Each structure stands twice: as structure tokens, then as C-alpha cells.
Amino acid sequence: MSRTMRLSLRAGERVWINGAVVRAERKTTLEILNDATFLLESHVLQPDETTTPLRQLYFAVQTTFIDPKAAGEAQALFERWLAAALRTFASPEILQGLLAVRDQMAAGRRLDAMKTLRALFPAEDAILALPAARRSAA
Incomplete structure (x- = not known):
């Protein structure tokens, strides 16, 4: 069952809807009336911010939203990085x-x-901030 989703965007803000990038020219509210995948710009991690294992996992998942054509490759990366993170x-x-x-x-x-x-x-950041000798105990 689909439900209506309301998105309020500021002027210049972007949202990814089913892989398409939509930018608001001015403050606006969008109503999504059917099932759609969307990602707000405030939730988008930039490539230069993928400096930790969990941020890399996040980026791989995010890529499946932003670039549906690369979703299979991003999913494969996610699975490899997840296995490495679990180890x-x-x-x-x-x-x-x-x-x-x-x-x-x-x-x-x-x-x-x-x-x-x-x-x-935050938990990952705390672990990475520990001195190397204490990191293995975390």
C-alpha cells in the first residue's frame, strides 16, 4: 500500500527520486503519491567524506539510490566491505x-x-580516535 510522502525543499536543495536528481529553484513542497525511493541532499555523503569503513559502506548503499545503473556494482562493493568490517x-x-x-x-x-x-x-569515530594499542581492545 502506498502512502503520500511530503518533502519540503529549500531553494537550491536537491533530492534524488528513483535515480533522478531534482533541484528546487525556490522553496517548495513536493508530494510523492506512489512508492518511490528518494534521498534528501542532507543525507548524501560526498566521496571525500568516505574516510572510514562505515562511511564507505554508507556510500555504497547511497550509490544504489543515486545511480541505479551502478546499483549492482555498488551492492557487490557493499557486500565485500561489510564482510571486511565484520572481520x-x-x-x-x-x-x-x-x-x-x-x-x-x-x-x-x-x-x-x-x-x-x-x-x-559516533561509535566508529570514538574507536578510531583511540591510540593504536587500545584500538584492538575496542
């Missing part, structure tokens, strides 16, 4: 989050996977 991290919080992201992606819930990953960024 690398020891933090129970991050590992539990990564398993949730795996399940969300398997269920086609990409936006939920992105939300889960974004919520893990």
Missing part, C-alpha cells in the same frame, strides 16, 4: 549494527540501512 570490528555495538544493516539490505530496506550506519558513525 575488523570487535565492538559489540558496531557488530550488532552491521548485522542489522546486512538484514536490512537483504530485505531491500536501504534507507533503514543508511540510518543504522549513520547512527554507528
Whole structure:
């Protein structure tokens, strides 16, 4: 069952809807009347911001929204990076989050996977800020 989704955009703000980039010329509200995948500009991670493993995973998921033609390649990258992250991290919080992201992606819930990953960024940042000797204990 589809539901109406209202998006309020500021002048110059972009939104990706089913792979198409839409930019608001002026402040506007859009109503999406059927099922569509969309990504607000405020949720888009730029390539130069993919400096950590979880941000790289986020970028791969994001790419499936922004560039549907590259979705298969982005999904393959996601799966490789997810496997590497599951082997690398020891933090129970991050590992539990990564398993949730795996399940969300398997269920086609990409936006939920992105939300889960974004919520893990502070924990990852804290681990990466630790001195190298203490990092392995995290």
C-alpha cells in the first residue's frame, strides 16, 4: 500500500527520486503519491567524506539510490566491505549494527540501512580516535 510522502525543499536543495536528481529553484513542497525511493541532499555523503569503513559502506548503499545503473556494482562493493568490517570490528555495538544493516539490505530496506550506519558513525569515530594499542581492545 502506498502512502503520500511530503518533502519540503529549500531553494537550491536537491533530492534524488528513483535515480533522478531534482533541484528546487525556490522553496517548495513536493508530494510523492506512489512508492518511490528518494534521498534528501542532507543525507548524501560526498566521496571525500568516505574516510572510514562505515562511511564507505554508507556510500555504497547511497550509490544504489543515486545511480541505479551502478546499483549492482555498488551492492557487490557493499557486500565485500561489510564482510571486511565484520572481520575488523570487535565492538559489540558496531557488530550488532552491521548485522542489522546486512538484514536490512537483504530485505531491500536501504534507507533503514543508511540510518543504522549513520547512527554507528559516533561509535566508529570514538574507536578510531583511540591510540593504536587500545584500538584492538575496542
